[in-house]
Amino acid sequence: MxxxxxxxxxxxxxxxxxxxxxxxxxxxxxxxxxxxxxxxxxxKKDGEGDQSALLQQTLTAVDKQYSLIRRKQVAVTYDITYSYVGEERIVTDLANGSTTLFNIENTSSHSVTNTFSVDYGLLDNLTGNVTMPFISRYSDNNLSNGVSNSLGDLALGARWQPFEAKRDRPGLTLTSNLRLPTGRSPFKIIAGSGEATGSGVGAFTGGLSVNRIVDPVALFGSLNFTVSAPAKNLWQVNGTRILTRVQPGKTVGFGMGFAYALSYGISTTLSFQQAISAGSKLRFADGLEAKTHMQTSSLLNMGLGYRISPKTTINLSVGIGLTPDSPNMTVGMNMPLNF
Known part of the structure; x- marks a missing residue:
């Protein structure tokens, strides 16, 4: 037992x-x-996301050409940008082969641009875009000073990703943009009547962008080419002559930079952008034709992104002009409106 x-x-x-x-x-x-x-x-808490998502949002803030949205989705973005341009220009005019006017003109311009942008996913790899800017500009020079408030140039764009995006290889996006001359044209302004808020001509831009996310860093670069339509049937007094036609030169632009995620909610960016424009051809009422010099605009941009929620990131940026043809300074803020 x-x-x-x-x-x-x-x-x-x-x-x-x-x-x-x-x-x-x-x-x-x-x-x-x-x-x-x-x-x-x-x-990391649930819903907080990862650094890759933050980097993608940061790239969107730097330039929308680096991102797409899903089919039938809508994204609305608001941007506000302040820019300052200060310069001294030598104004001359010729009549009968001799100089009739020679003076130094001090000019300063302050611009505030409020931009609303709407993206719509036509396909998973094709996104359409409409951009509507509202511009307030103050200029002070020897001839006049005052404030102009007006709609800027509307833009219609599309972004297409020919290859499926994968984490282990760079993402390639083809871009196109059609600019409509809806703003106040600089070729139709009478001296002392206000400031231009548009380019005065339509233009088409095509390009490509590449980005590669290697968490916690994102590398990006872009290349584009712009062709502008001529401004015809003008009658603008320019010194002792009357301007009747302008053919803007072609423009080549490129940019590069990187974004770095400091944490799940903070990111920084550093980027460089440059645009080189050929001289514009001018025609006057008396038959005289002239051509302006080539212009080069370069900007160094520094930014900070702060994620206030899993779906909302606010981005602040400061730009410094590097050439005489560039704005002296720009300050901007970007935020999505679909909270």
């Missing part, structure tokens, strides 16, 4: 199992509650 001796053994094992947790706690093998709380505080 050995069964009675087995019962105390089973009872003893059960008692030891019940006492084991308290014994481990006293010996220190179970992590204390404070350590668990610290680990939970440092861990």
């Amino acid at each position: 050995k069964f009675p001796t087995a019962l105390p053994l089973a009872l003893a094992l059960t008692t030891l199992s019940a006492l084991a947790p308290s014994a481990q706690a006293q010996s220190g093998t179970t992590p204390p509650a404070s350590a668990d709380a610290a680990r939970d505080a440092l861990a």
Whole structure:
């Protein structure tokens, strides 16, 4: 009869199992509650997203050409940009082969541009875009000073991704943009009547962009080419002559930069942009034709992105002009409106 001796053994094992947790706690093998709380505080929370998502949002803020949205989705973005241009220009005019006017003109211009942009996913790899800017501009020069408030040039664009985006290879996007001359044309302004808020001509831009995300860094670059339509049937007084036609030169632009995710909610960007424009051809009422010099505009941009929610990131940027043809300074903010 050995069964009675087995019962105390089973009872003893059960008692030891019940006492084991308290014994481990006293010996220190179970992590204390404070350590668990610290680990939970440092861990990424549900819905917080990852650095790759933040970097993609940062690229969108730098330039929409680096991102697409899904089919039938809508994204609305608001941008506000302030720019300052200060320069000294030498104004001359010729009549009968001799100089009739020569003076130094000090000019300063302050512009605030409010831009609303709407993106719509036509396909998973094709996104359409409409951009509507509202411009307020103040200029002070020897001839006049004042404020102009007007709609700027509307733009219709499309972005197409020919290859499926994958994490282990660069993303390629082809871009196109049609600019409509809806703003106040600089070729139709009478001296002292206000400032231009548009380019005065329609233009088409085609290009490509490449980006590669290597968490926590995103590298990006772009190349584009712009052709403008001529401004015809003009009658603008320009010194002693009357301007009747302008053919803007072609423009080549490129840019490059990187974004760095400091954390799950903070990112920084550094980028460089440059545009080289051929000289414009001018025609006057008396038959004279002239051509302006080539212009080069370069900007160095620095930005900071702050994620205030899993779907909303606010981006601030400061730009410094590097050439005489560039704005002296730009300050901007970008934020999505689909909270």
